[in-house]
Amino acid sequence: MIQLKDILYKVAIETVIGGTSVAVGELHFDSRKVTLNDVFIAIRGAVSDGHEYIQQAEKQGALVIVCEELPENKIGGITYVKVKDTKMALALMASNYYGNPSGNLKLVGVTGTNGKTTVSTLLHQLFSKAGYQVGLISTVVIKVGEKDYETKLTTPDSITINKYLAEMSEAGVEFCFMEVSSHGIDQHRTSGLTFTGGIFTNLSHDHLDYHKTFAEYRDVKKRFFDELPKSAFALTNADDKNGAIMLQNTKAKKYTYGLKTMADYKAQILENSFGGLLLKLNGNEIWSKLVGNFNAYNLAAIYGTADLLGLNELENLQLISSLTAVSGRFQYYISDGKITAIVDYAHTPDALKNVLETINSIRTKNEDLITVVGCGGDRDTTKRPKMGKIASELSTKVVFTSDNPRTEDPDKIIEDVEAGVEPQNVKKVIAVTNRKQAIKTACVMAKASDIVLIAGKGHETYQEINGVRSDFDDMKIVKEFLIQLEK
Numbered sequence: 001m002i003q004l005k006d007i008l009y010k011v012a013i014e015t016v017i018g019g020t021s022v023a024v025g026e027l028h029f030d031s032r033k034v035t036l037n038d039v040f041i042a043i044r045g046a047v048s049d050g051h052e053y054i055q056q057a058e059k060q061g062a063l064v065i066v067c068e069e070l071p072e073n074k075i076g077g078i079t080y081v082k083v084k085d086t087k088m089a090l091a092l093m094a095s096n097y098y099g100n101p102s103g104n105l106k107l108v109g110v111t112g113t114n115g116k117t118t119v120s121t122l123l124h125q126l127f128s129k130a131g132y133q134v135g136l137i138s139t140v141v142i143k144v145g146e147k148d149y150e151t152k153l154t155t156p157d158s159i160t161i162n163k164y165l166a167e168m169s170e171a172g173v174e175f176c177f178m179e180v181s182s183h184g185i186d187q188h189r190t191s192g193l194t195f196t197g198g199i200f201t202n203l204s205h206d207h208l209d210y211h212k213t214f215a216e217y218r219d220v221k222k223r224f225f226d227e228l229p230k231s232a233f234a235l236t237n238a239d240d241k242n243g244a245i246m247l248q249n250t251k252a253k254k255y256t257y258g259l260k261t262m263a264d265y266k267a268q269i270l271e272n273s274f275g276g277l278l279l280k281l282n283g284n285e286i287w288s289k290l291v292g293n294f295n296a297y298n299l300a301a302i303y304g305t306a307d308l309l310g311l312n313e314l315e316n317l318q319l320i321s322s323l324t325a326v327s328g329r330f331q332y333y334i335s336d337g338k339i340t341a342i343v344d345y346a347h348t349p350d351a352l353k354n355v356l357e358t359i360n361s362i363r364t365k366n367e368d369l370i371t372v373v374g375c376g377g378d379r380d381t382t383k384r385p386k387m388g389k390i391a392s393e394l395s396t397k398v399v400f401t402s403d404n405p406r407t408e409d410p411d412k413i414i415e416d417v418e419a420g421v422e423p424q425n426v427k428k429v430i431a432v433t434n435r436k437q438a439i440k441t442a443c444v445m446a447k448a449s450d451i452v453l454i455a456g457k458g459h460e461t462y463q464e465i466n467g468v469r470s471d472f473d474d475m476k477i478v479k480e481f482l483i484q485l486e487k
Helices: 050-059 086-097 116-129 158-170 182-186 214-226 293-308 313-321 349-362 383-394 410-418 423-428 435-445 474-485
Strands: 013-017 039-041 064-067 079-083 106-111 134-137 141-144 147-150 175-179 197-200 233-237 253-258 265-273 276-281 284-288 331-334 340-344 369-373 397-400 429-431 451-455 462-465 468-471
Touching (some): 050 064, 106 116, 106 214, 116 134, 116 175, 116 313, 134 158, 141 158, 197 293, 233 293, 265 293, 265 349, 276 293, 284 313, 293 349, 331 474, 340 349, 340 474, 349 369, 349 383, 349 451, 369 435, 383 397, 383 410, 397 435, 410 429, 423 429
Parallel strands (some): 039 064, 064 079, 106 175, 106 197, 134 175, 233 253, 253 265, 369 397, 397 429
Antiparallel strands (some): 276 284, 331 340, 462 468
């Protein structure tokens, strides 16, 4: 067991009632998990306030309560620690509790609106192929060497992050690549971690249900780079108008990548087809199995990061050529009847535009591009009409459908999406609320050589309706329908 005073190192304490030289069990911010001698940290969340559950934690045997507001009735034998910000305290305490594991490996954070999963997952793939023990913390999965763990959040809570980093450290992992979300930064989930580097992908419309304004969203992302140490590197997208802003106040060493402007790591697209990309990276010609303009940016970021982490240039280029697509990110299947189905996670206006523009730049225009798309419920509503406008402008036909409606009425969400469709594109659009039927409709509409894009859910293997998650896999469903219809 660890002493309370050791896990409070660096925490800004306002008041302590009781002793800190006490041995404690585990750290919890969920009062239901508290057992004898544990520490309960009261976190104020969007849905509930941990301060309301202090009494429950006490009853269950908590030895220490960490809070922003001391309870009126205090129990003898329990230590109460008052802090200004319990989220920040939790991050620092979790890091101390697990022995500051981020300092034992090279941790690289990837932030931005789109591309976080692809960049972090492909960096994990590249360094694994180079023979290193590698860790990954992403939206899709947490990997410790060869072991996989399920995850539900882009950036998990501080206890979970440090628990897995400690496991990585124990397993001899040398590099860990981690997605860093704006929610995670804002809620201090990454505070207390030692980063070797930070990567900025791009910034566009997303999460404005949480951040309220685009400026606030941008500034939260920037805070990640503001907090990087001098010893770290900060690699930014030189072509994104917010790329330079991200690095304005960072102490880290600054580097850039891009396609259009002068950059430390410069990519140029020589060929772009459904078979892949022929690229020039800092003057070196390479072939990649990945498709599209957006993946050229992702590969430039990966190339730059691998270089900054000390990988030999020739090995770096060879390994980039061998990288394979990430699940649900421009994943495609060509049926026997020559219909191409593409599944992509594009769930923001910018990501959808990128995917559709990529397809349009490759296709001959003699075939139809049929897009199946919807928007998630209980999330940023302002992006819905924008998604509708983009889908109807850049596709031949569109089937609007439900995504993860959560607690919202799916038909109402579709109405919001349809509101963005301009008069000249109304004839292109139909609405089918049931997502499975929407995919079937697109498959029935498709002829030989046509392209069916199913956007919004990507790697997800569920659909969430009123708090219930049911099995749902876009790629599996579209394959089944195409095979069935071709019999």
